[in-house]
Amino acid sequence: KTMEQNTATKPIRCKAAVCKVAGQPLEMEEVEVAPPRAHEVRIKILCTSLCHTDVTFWRLKGFPPRHPSILGHEAAGVVESVGDHVHEVAVGDTVVPVFLAQCGDCPDCLSDRSNICSGLPAGRPGMPRDGTTRFSFAATGEPINNFLGVSSFTEYTVVDVAHVVRLDPGVPPEKACLLSCGVSTGIGAAWKVAAVEPGSSVAVFGLGAVGLAVAQGCRMRGAKRIIGVDLNPEKRDIGKRLGITDFINPNDIGERTVSEVVKEMTGGGADYCFECIGSTSVMAEAFQSSRKGRARRLQWRCADEHTLARHP
Known part of the structure; x- marks a missing residue:
């Protein structure tokens, strides 16, 4: 408590991986x-992962992001x-x-048919409420831009409370960090966007983190x-542990x-197909694998891949 009282209103110096x-x-x-302003939370990062979006x-x-900047958006930490x-x-x-x-007040947050908050739109530089940054170089004071409102490649970060979800402390941080992005994208696509029905047949193209989460x-x-589809034969066993019942290697x-092959296995096509790679040719193959007359749900991976899922 004493340390918290000493640091709560003061800047913290720490290490960060900076993209210049x-x-x-x-x-x-x-x-x-810098210390958090109104509606903001400063977090000690316990674990962060590398997402394809960071690399993109x-x-x-x-x-955007403007440089210098601190990337990273999949993390778990302590307030x-x-x-x-x-x-x-x-x-x-x-x-x-x-x-x-998720501000919780705008028409889109209150709607079951929307997944992007219009009260605090994503993609704007700086903190969502005032556009400024909470990062600077300790030696020079030069500002450092944040990334997607998170910036997790640092020991401490400041995030708007609308970008924070409380978690059971018993969840291991190395697993919890995946809930920030990849896992919620995949599970959200299956659970909320497609609303897959019991007894359905599904084909998942690409068994990376997002695809495996779709299977779950x-x-x-x-x-x-x-049905999991992937060129990597090792994904067969991994996929079986995480939900797939069948595996197709295009090779x-x-x-x-x-x-x-999918149509043969399912008697005319899968009820739902999810494309989790970001390839137009694979997306076309996913469409062709869908059963005619059924709603087709596609989930793709790109720079703004996670707009298909909405955190709880």
Whole structure:
């Protein structure tokens, strides 16, 4: 408590991996993290993971995020201090930050048919309420831009409370960090977007973190047959542990197309197909694998991949 009282209203100096030039290696720097303002939470990061979206934006030139910046948006941490008007979480709470806000008051947050908060739109530089940053270089005071409202490649970060979800402290942080993005994307696509029915047949194209989460979501929804499609043969066993019932490796089916194999396995096509790679050719194959006359649900992976899922 004494330490919390000493640091709550003061800047914290810590280490962060800073992206100074697009496509160049991140540099470990001592940074200063300002105390949280109203509606903000300062978090001690316990664990962060690397998402494909981080890599995508790291490579981009002449496009947000502006440099220098602190990337990262999949993390788990502990609340170190809170600003005024924060009632949702308290100091000591285990949380996951998420880059899609949920203010809880705007028409889109109150609607079951929307998944993007219009009260605090995503993608704007700086903190969502005032556009400023809470990061600076400790040596020079030069500001450092944040990323997607999270910036988790640092020991401490400041996040708007609308971007924070409280978590049971018993969840291991190395697993909890995946809930920030990849897992919620996949499970959200199956559970909320497609609303897969019990007994359905499903084909999941690409068994990365998002695709495996889709398989889990479909299993949780009661899907009877979940077909995983991936070029990596090791994904067969991993997928079986996480929900798939059948596996297709496109390299092992000869002259046939994946859609032909899926239609043969399902008697005319899968009820739902999820494309989790970000390839137009695979997306077309997913459409071809869908049963005619059924709603087709596709989930793709790209720079703004996670807009298909909405955190609780």
